[in-house]
Amino acid sequence: MSGCRKVVTLLDAYADGELEPEHVLEIEGHLADCEGCSARLQLEHATRKSLRRQVYAEAQPSVAFQDRILASMQAEAEREAVAELDSGRRGGALSWASIVPLAAAAAFALLWSAKVDHPQTKTRTTDKVTASAGPVSFEQVLDELIDRHIDRSSPEVTEPALLDGMEPQVGVPVHFPSLAQYGARWQGGKVVPIRNQRAASLRFLVDGHRMTVYVYNSEHFPVATSFKRRVVRNEPVYTGWKRGYSIATTDRHGVGYAVATDLGEDEGAEIVASLH
Amino acid sequence: MAALPRKLSDFEKEAMSHLSTLLAVGSRLTRSAAEAEDLVQDTLLKAIRAREHFTPGSNMRAWLLRILTNTFINKYRRGGLERSVLDGPDADPLADGWIGASTMEAMRDPESRAMRALLEKEIVAALDELPEEFRLAVVLSDVEELSYKEISEIMGCPIGTVMSRLHRGRRLLKGRLYEHARTLGIVGPEESVGKPAERDSVVDMQSYRKKAVSS
Numbered sequence: 001m002s003g004c005r006k007v008v009t010l011l012d013a014y015a016d017g018e019l020e021p022e023h024v025l026e027i028e029g030h031l032a033d034c035e036g037c038s039a040r041l042q043l044e045h046a047t048r049k050s051l052r053r054q055v056y057a058e059a060q061p062s063v064a065f066q067d068r069i070l071a072s073m074q075a076e077a078e079r080e081a082v083a084e085l086d087s088g089r090r091g092g093a094l095s096w097a098s099i100v101p102l103a104a105a106a107a108f109a110l111l112w113s114a115k116v117d118h119p120q121t122k123t124r125t126t127d128k129v130t131a132s133a134g135p136v137s138f139e140q141v142l143d144e145l146i147d148r149h150i151d152r153s154s155p156e157v158t159e160p161a162l163l164d165g166m167e168p169q170v171g172v173p174v175h176f177p178s179l180a181q182y183g184a185r186w187q188g189g190k191v192v193p194i195r196n197q198r199a200a201s202l203r204f205l206v207d208g209h210r211m212t213v214y215v216y217n218s219e220h221f222p223v224a225t226s227f228k229r230r231v232v233r234n235e236p237v238y239t240g241w242k243r244g245y246s247i248a249t250t251d252r253h254g255v256g257y258a259v260a261t262d263l264g265e266d267e268g269a270e271i272v273a274s275l276h
Numbered sequence: 277m278a279a280l281p282r283k284l285s286d287f288e289k290e291a292m293s294h295l296s297t298l299l300a301v302g303s304r305l306t307r308s309a310a311e312a313e314d315l316v317q318d319t320l321l322k323a324i325r326a327r328e329h330f331t332p333g334s335n336m337r338a339w340l341l342r343i344l345t346n347t348f349i350n351k352y353r354r355g356g357l358e359r360s361v362l363d364g365p366d367a368d369p370l371a372d373g374w375i376g377a378s379t380m381e382a383m384r385d386p387e388s389r390a391m392r393a394l395l396e397k398e399i400v401a402a403l404d405e406l407p408e409e410f411r412l413a414v415v416l417s418d419v420e421e422l423s424y425k426e427i428s429e430i431m432g433c434p435i436g437t438v439m440s441r442l443h444r445g446r447r448l449l450k451g452r453l454y455e456h457a458r459t460l461g462i463v464g465p466e467e468s469v470g471k472p473a474e475r476d477s478v479v480d481m482q483s484y485r486k487k488a489v490s491s
Contacts, residue, residue, distance in 0.1 A: 012443050016417060018424050039377035046384040047399070047450060048418040050391040054400045055419045059303035061295050065313050069295065072317055073288055076324055 003030050007037050015044050075144060082193040138222045142242050144194045148201055149212040149245060149260035155188025155203060166191050166200045171217045172255045174200040177275050179213075182206055182267075195221070211261035211268075213275065218256030224249050228265075232273035239265045248272040287327050291320055294337050297420065298344055304415050305348050307404050318351070319344040338422055342430045345412065357408040357431075375454065379463045383453065394460050395453050402452035410445030417442055 007030045013019040014027050031038050061069075157163060160176035167174055169191045176186075187203035199216035224238035227249070231237070239248045248268035249258040252275075259272045284292065298319055302312035322343050323330070330339055349357060385392045391399060403411060409431070416427045417438075428435045457463045 012439070012446065016424070016442075035377045036380075039380040043380045043383060043450065044446070046389060046391050047446070047453070049389060050396040050399050051403065051414075052419050053390065054396060055300050055304060055403070055415065056296065058400050059296070059300040059309070059312065061299050065299075066292075066295065068313070069292070069317060069320060070284075072321060073284070073324065076321055 004034060004037055007031075007034070008040070011037065011041060011044065015041060015048075071143070072147070075147065078196055079193050082196060082198075138224055138226060139242075141195055141221050142247060145212075145214060145247060145258055145260050146243055146245050148192045148194065148214075149210070153190075156190035158186075158188040160186065163189055163200065163202070169198050170200045170215060171198070172215065174215050177202065177213060179204060179206075179271060179274070182271060182274075184211065184271075197221070206261070206263060206267070209261055209263045211259060211263060211271070213271070214256075214258040214260070216256045216258075218251045218254055221256060223251075230269060232269050235273050237269045237273050239269045241265065250275070287330070288324065290336055291323055291340065294340050295320075297337055298340060301341060301412075301415055301420065302344055302348070304400075304403060304411060305345070305408070306352070311352075315344065315348055315351070318347050322347060335426065337420070338426045338430065341416065341420070341422075345430050353408075357412065379454075379457075382463045383457050391453065392457075392462055394462060395456055398453065398456045399449075402449055402456070405452060406445050406448055410441050410448065413438055413441035414445040414449060418446070 007027055010019060010023055010027055014024065019027065031041060157166070163174050163176050166189070184204040184206045187205055189200060189202040191198050192201045193199075194214075194216065197216065197220040199214045202213040202215070204211045204213065224240065224247075227238035227240035227247075229236055229238055235250060235252070237248055237250045239246065241247070245260050245262055246265045246268045247258060247260050248265070248271070249256065250272050251257070257272050257275045259268045261268050261271075295316070298316045299312055302315045302319070303309060306312045306315055319340060323340055326343070330336065383392060383395060384390070390396060403414065406414065412431060413427060416422045416430060417424075422430070424435045424438050427438045431438065431441075433441075454463070
């Protein structure tokens, strides 16, 4: 047993296959003679085998989870496609900018309006039921609204007066909503892609809860049929829950508004109704 | 405007093949099924966004596990992994020779070459009681069978630190299992030899803390 102390210090590395060859011979010589160290090594192997088995047995990915991952990959691919399109457009605008700086803003706006108009004209001339892209389900839109709400990336616009600049991208007027009466603290906004369309995402903090107000062209998104319809301030509002977040939506003159928060259904409904 | 279903890219397919691994390791890091699923989803999305930094043909499993670990630390542990509170000298019931070979034999099942079924059931609970940095090292080595070098890259620490975390983590884990074996009557106190006074103070963290304070 005299060498046991030393062997014990090397046994881990030996079992891990990371021991230098000169020590391997030494250890194996000792193991052949020492019942205690040999039992220790056997127990080490047994522990690992049980660990592997049980750790995997307790965490098998469910079918629902696999679907969720595939859906998030799909959404990511769509976002990337939109971003690529954007950078292509922007590249054009930038090269213009280097030649005629003063015309750059106008050129940019033109490109954007061309881009925004195109799919709209298409929808108008195409029978909606037979549109080849297929219908967008409200559930998918909801998931993206929540994904975007959870996302912690930093805002692009923090100056409220500059929100109007989102209009050409979103396709509807975007104004800074005054939510001070609800104790909402302004965090910042950005334009986000939702199901290949763009929405303005305006981030607030209310009582320490995060809240996102979305402004979008309501023509692009289906109505919240699965949601509860209620009337707040004489306006129809649809509210419901998904993944622990309350979502409240409403529509006014073709501009859609949605509020995503973990505050609560009533709070979301009240805030979304005030956006009119 | 929903996009048509699309085929997965090769990168996505390979990443998906590690879903079980990510969920298994994520579950032991978070110790929560729901949090583990969120963590794995975040990890895969980050991996897809960073796919240009992945060298095709290199070990994607280790690369994904590094993203998983960093995501966990950033999301749940702003100051890095939960540190071990075990600073004092700690006795090792198995290495110090006061648990005999026969006791260690009794903890195993000779046929399956694994732990006795009753102990195996307790093993994940015992693992979850380890401090995070020990727990992660043990999972990456004993479950995922990664090399010390790969683990040091994932955990962002030197190889020597990996080895000491592994050593202490495994020792604590086996101490826990030994306690269970005694509670379940799989091994009796009469089977151990020597140092009875220290026997009760070795395995759990509470005792460690008390011991460190009193000594």
